Amino acid sequence: MPLLVLSGALGAAPARAQELNDARRIAIAERLSRSTVTITVRRRGIGSGFVVGAERFIITNGHVVEGAGRRPVSVHFPGGEVLDANVLVIDARTDLAVLQVAGRAPAPPIALGDSSRVRVGQSVLAYGSPHGLSGTLTQGIVSALRDNLRGVGDGRITGLIQTDAPINPGNSGGPLVNARGEVIGVNTLIISQAGGSEGIGFAVPSRLVRRLIRDLRDRLQNPRASAPPVRTPAPAAAASNAPVTAAPLPVWLGIEGDAFSGFGIRGIRVQRVIPGGPAAAAGIRGAEDPAPAVVRRMNVPWTGYVILALDGHPVRGWPDMIRLLGGKRPGDRATLTITVPQGGMEGSAVVELGAPPASP
Structure with missing residues (x-):
């Protein structure tokens, strides 16, 4: 990628250059603080992102912005500026998105680093806005390199970077960098029993960011008038890998949440239920709500209901939820399978879906 700044091979660098001493860590943190952003989607939640390339594209996770529909996507820059962004592309195969x-x-x-040279044991830093706390830096190592992990993109990503650097909700879309300060991955998912970091996080490798930007540049060389954002579906959900047009969701559920994985289950953990929305009317509760009496009696941590399925179809994250809701209309009823993982309790709730709220 000629427009991206690349450095020499990680493996060829002297060991001394890879030491994360205080001076190096501080310098990297200052560099990240200038290039990393916080992304908010009204009524959806908070994520992170970072700026790359001469075009100053903003990279984040697809699940951070997917489902925004007509809601504004706001980018909070380090200098205090808050600007609306256009979603140029969402790639469901890699759970990556590009904004501008x-x-x-x-x-x-x-700078983007070379993720093909990442090695288990090397030091890494994660940067982003966990729980909305922008400018948060954490440190760890590369714990493993994983292939085909369910719950990340289409489940077919190779070279997924596993790290013990603390990652929490709100870190999604932020950079994972090596000891040179080069981005080697995009923080995407944690596996947790308690809902917070337990030292098992995953980042999509930077080679897939590089590929997505290359494809986007090729497409922008032949712009189409008033072209909407492009969403590349997972192969299992489409007959080919050709991009298809993304349309705003036709219905509204009325929750904010993030991906959950733990206790042998995957789903969407409800963080916040929008007052007056369909989920609120159905009795769904999020982490911000008081725990139901039955949960209090079980004496287990309350982190909000986790949605496991919609109308019997598994929901492993927002891409599944978006796909399933795409076939609904306002007034339709949907049955949500919900659980409180720590207590082993599972039930269902029937939600009457509403029309998407009008943009302000």
């Missing part, structure tokens, strides 16, 4: 603001993004690009 009008004009020149007020943040410098950060």
